[in-house]
Amino acid sequence: MNNFLKTHTLLKTFFSVILAAYTTSLNAQTEQAEEPMSLRTVMEKLGHDMEAVTGAISKEDWALIAELAPKISHHAEPPMLEKVQILTWLGSDAGEFRSFDMQVQEAATEMGEAAKQADGQRVIEAFSKTQQSCLACHQNFRQPFVKRFYGER
Numbered sequence: 810m811n812n813f814l815k816t817h818t819l820l821k822t823f824f825s826v827i828l829a830a831y832t833t834s835l836n837a838q839t840e841q842a843e844e845p846m847s848l849r850t851v852m853e854k855l856g857h858d859m860e861a862v863t864g865a866i867s868k869e870d871w872a873l874i875a876e877l878a879p880k881i882s883h884h885a886e887p888p889m890l891e892k893v894q895i896l897t898w899l900g901s902d903a904g905e906f907r908s909f910d911m912q913v914q915e916a917a918t919e920m921g922e923a924a925k926q927a928d929g930q931r932v933i934e935a936f937s938k939t940q941q942s943c944l945a946c947h948q949n950f951r952q953p954f955v956k957r958f959y960g961e962r
């Protein structure tokens with residue numbers, strides 16, 4: 810009985826610590842609302858890498874494109890907490906959002922393969938497909954995303 814009580818008290822302490830930590834992190838999150846989301850940094854990097862590809866196409870620098878393509882297809886992801894926030898917001902649209910990302914991944918992979926074979930025509934076609942997939946996600950999600958997480962526009 811004594812043991813049971815001890816366990817019970819321990820559990821109570823344990824849960825109040827968890828609850829306090831959770832509340833603190835929630836508060837921190839609310840305060841950070843004005844800070845840019847990590848996804849924005851990921852996107853800026855994607856934008857730079859795509860620009861670099863354009864430059865490399867003009868120079869027919871296929872080796873550079875072969876280096877850049879995996880950075881686009883396997884771009885960084887936001888940290889877990891932000892991912893959960895985004896997925897929660899997306900709800901049933903999560904599948905569509907993810908499928909645009911898969912399209913980018915496939916097209917950029919194809920671009921890298923074509924670059925390895927110095928096949929300029931195929932590189933350009935895959936580049937175009939990649940850019941179309943960026944656009945498709947932006948047209949569907951960018952504005953509502955900015956509105957939800959930054960409260961603008």
Ligand code: HEC
Nearest residue numbers: 846849852853855856859906909910913943946950951954
């Ligand atoms: C799955 C959806 C999705 C895909 C695919 C996607 N983006 Fe984005 N992108 C977003 C969202 C959402 C934002 C708005 C983020 C924000 O403002 O914080 C954004 C914003 C951006 C921005 C603006 C960042 C800024 O500083 O305001 C750039 C640049 C960008 N994306 C580039 C790209 C490029 C290049 C690709 C393709 C290689 C791409 N994105 C693919 C969802 C996507």
